[in-house]
Amino acid sequence: MNFEIPTGLTDLLQDFTVAVLKERPPNLKQFAADYFAKLNEQNNEEEDDDKPRGVRFGGSPNPEPMQTEDDEDSDEPMEPPTRGFTRRQSVSAERYDPADDEDLDEKVVYPKTDEQRQRLNEAVKHILLFRSLEPEQMQEVLDAMFEKKVLPDEHVIDQGDDGDNFYVIDSGKYDIFVNGNLVGNYDTNGSFGELALMYNMPRAATIVATTEGTLWAMDRQTFRRIVLKTAFNKRKMYEQLIEGVPVLKALEIYERQNVADALFSKTFEEGSCIIKQGDDADCMYFIEDGECRVTVTNKADPSGEEVEVKRYNKGGYFGELALVTHKPRAASVYAVGRVKVAVLDVQAFERLLGPCMEIMKRNIDEYEEQLVQVFGSKANVHDLR
Template sequence: MNKQPPAKINVPDELRDVLLEFTISYLLEQPPDVVNYAVEFFTKLRDNRGHQIPLGRKGSPDCFTAEEEAAQLRSDTRRKSVFAETYDPEKDDDADKPKVVYPKSDEQRARLAESVRNILLFRALDREQMNDVLDAMFEKKVSKDEIVIKQGDDGDNFYVIQHGTFNAYIMDKGEQKMIHTYQDKGSFGELALLYNMPRAATIQATSEGALWAMDRLTFRRIVLRSAFKKRKMYEQLIDCVPMLKTLQPYERMNLADALIPRTFDNGDCIIKQGDAADGMYFVESGVVQILVKGDNNEDVELKRITKGGYFGELALVTHKPRAASAYAVGETKLAFLDVEAFERLLGPCMEIMKRNINDYESQLIKIFGSKQNISDVR
């Protein structure tokens, strides 16, 4: 009688998101008591249940992390994390040293940029940080049946698949189980580098292929240092926004983690009048021009917003389409807050934003000479 192959076990995407978010948060904070920190972290997460996790991702096989799943399947024998290679982003003496750059053709760079675009760990990077990622990755050719990483080994590299097919296996009760197959896309290897723990799974090529790799120290420096810099930068930005003074310290920290950097060049349209609202923006640097359509269908400037200002919130408050357009004046860096995070994090500021509707109405009266409905401005 043939033995039935064991059923493939999948860990829910939400669990992988939570574990990865907790890992990055812990490594940034380095609290003295991991258990108490975990209790506080997951208590806040429970209180915000039903909403998107700031660094979370939509479930997708392309973003699957085999090591995360394997670590859960091995829960009966898993080891405690050992931080033998402590990394403090604030005391990184190597951060200002010349970066290692692996040359790539324009075609290779474009393909790599597309491959890493939707990887959870890199989604919050700005343009300069993403260029650092592309520079730091080197190509690794693999042959059929080659073992790329082996369960139990120390983690050396993080990998992004350029092309090829790869299977992920774990040893469970003396039996090898396949837990995932990567087909020409995906990434693996980050969990061991973040946790400084042995590889939780084996990855084997089932065809000839090619990978993009990043070494352990560069990976940790880019991921952890960028997350640290992002939080500090946005905490300073939040301090410049009077409306956000009403938030409690932990609310401001959560807001800083939820903001996503976006860069626009001169003349770029940021939001367009009539479009559905997907979020709001805070100005980190540069100038944003707000325009509304006049009676003759010509654009009329309503105002300009500089560092510390914000826009796009009223359409979220009123649940109506954008009633104005926003354009970048020169190179402009913004922090974007999506609609789900807006509803979750900015409840305490809602009354202030509603009061601002009257201010915008007064501005339109001055410009057009009559009262217009601006409850959906922006």
């Protein structure tokens, strides 16, 4: 059975989660009851407002979380929690939808010296937003960023302003203020400013340089074209790939979307060993493009010769059986020509593919039957592992 997620539910739960994380209430159930009662009361009082998304603590829009090398899940800091409920400002309700954006094709290039490019490479190395980009897209990111020098006491962004650029820190120290209060700082690394660009929000914090420093900046349009639209298109491609995998038909639509979000691409050249028989299992693979061949070595055979038992083409998948059985790889897989695969690591596999486990376990018997046909006996099959 497929369930359609009601409009606004995701935003509502996101707002509630933020409130819980900020307040850390000792009694979660009571807090939830008070939260939604207050939200309902506010909605009734302000019926002329357009679709309020929820409530926030304090008087500013939802701040952008901080992102540093040590904490990759955040960008600009959350404001200090305050008691009481205040309506979120309506200016921040609109989100960017890559599907509606058709005019972001013009590439931007800022020339750089070799020294500048090397520094930029180091600065963006640990930025979570860029990790899903292909090498060509990462090259576009480096081309599109421009250097900005800052002086002590210079305001890089001001709370309440419109978002213009996304920033990556190359050097320098920076203080973070929300509603005039110092809430954190950056020291020579990190990034900030993306959520204002992603959600059409005003800046949620003020960033002030406390030393001389250097930032790398990317303008709003370029950020959306490269980072957001690329992620959107990749997710659509992965969803189509997953829909073609029979074993994943047991998943609901939203579960397949979660799997798509967890995938990342990897490319192997002709003859490369993708997985090796006997190795520990750490991920499974979906073939985006190309062909792979599967071989096994019978340990009882003194020659140690590898025998090809199967081939996979675009839309095929492999590597899941060792994750299901928690045993070493039972076969090796090699690239035939250049192969591009989508990779799902073991943590995401165990978290997301629970509904498919029984089907995958049944596939183990089919796999062993194939090996029996090659090696002639069940005993030899078990010797392979």
